[in-house]
Amino acid sequence: MGAIYLIRHGQANFGEADYDRLSALGVEQGAVVGAELLRRDVRFTEARSGSLVRQRKTAETVLDWLGSKAPAKEDPRWNEYDHVDIVARHGGGVPQDATDSRGYQAILDTALGEWIGAAEDSPCAETWPAFLARVSGALEDLISLLGKGESAVVFTSGGVIGTVAGQLLGTPDAGLLRLNRVTVNGGITKLVSGRSGVSLVSFNEHSHFDGRVSRLLTYR
Template sequence: MGAIYLVRHGQASFGASDYDALSPRGFEQSTVVGAELLRRAVSFSQVRSGTLARQRDTAATALKVLDAVVPVVEDPRWNEYDHVDIALHHAGGAPQEDSRAYQGVLDAALAAWTSAGEGGPCAETWPAFLARCRDALADLVASLGKGEHAVVFTSGGVIATICGLLMGTPETGLRKLNRVTVNGGITKLVSGRGGVTLLSFNEHPHFEADAASLLTYR
């Protein structure tokens, strides 16, 4: 049975002019993720990443620790939703100043975004986002041979949506799981004759004990 490991990117630069850049802590988290994947001794035949800088840099940093030789295939379908556009159209915008306050605004905006459906005002509607997440996963699964494993460096919204999709409620997955995904968390899916199954969500023991200071949600 093959496995797919979905890794959320390291901490981005919340409140900075370029949110997409990994913070110094984000690079540290990415190194720890690489060490955790190395500890698991999993051989990856496929490595995927979104095209966002925070995803690509997380992949490069983690894979350096792994000393992986498998090339990274970048695919924009693994990119996060546009939180700025969603907050603008469904919440009148939200300054990135206070993380907790911003999360509350974003939660409400995401609920409105999913409810708006195809007629929503954002550049990418919820149905379009859901479709590309579903298709990215399906194409990756189809590319894996029997017993082969893959790792994907992506974002919390994508991971939460896919987990919700596998449990039958992608909207609930996005709304409930997205807000608790940790930077550098690892979600494991297994693929077999019965299809794809969610095995674990948001694993992060690699950010406990001596590494507890690296645990972040935004």
């Protein structure tokens, strides 16, 4: 069976105007992820990344650790949902506040629930059905490229990973609403692909942030 490793990007700059870039901590997280995949002797024939800066920079850091000379191929279908647009349309347009991340998370959770519930009627540029379709399509296309026993690594975001995991468990909406909010920066989710289809075998692994590097464990 082949494996697909979904890697959540390192910490971005929450609450800042230029959110879509890695913080110094995020860069360190990427290095730890690279060391973990190297320890596992992960070998892959395909590497993908969304087009967001935080995803691409995480990919660069991790692949450098793995000694891969070829960059991850960009595929915007692995991009995160547009939280700014969703909060603007379904959450009153409240801006990110670095001093109250929990408060913002509560607003975002409510807005995401309304976004999902509105389906195609949402005023957002991308609706929930459209988001689900593009994420599903990205995964299906990647799987189609893998030969017997071949693996892939993907650098993406928590909402995408939660949705994929939820879909494989039968409830993509619950995956987005419940699994997404517990994904850690630099977490590793593993899927396996075989004759019976694709299965979720691990979600949000982050033991590589235990012990002496526990300060690197972040959720946003």
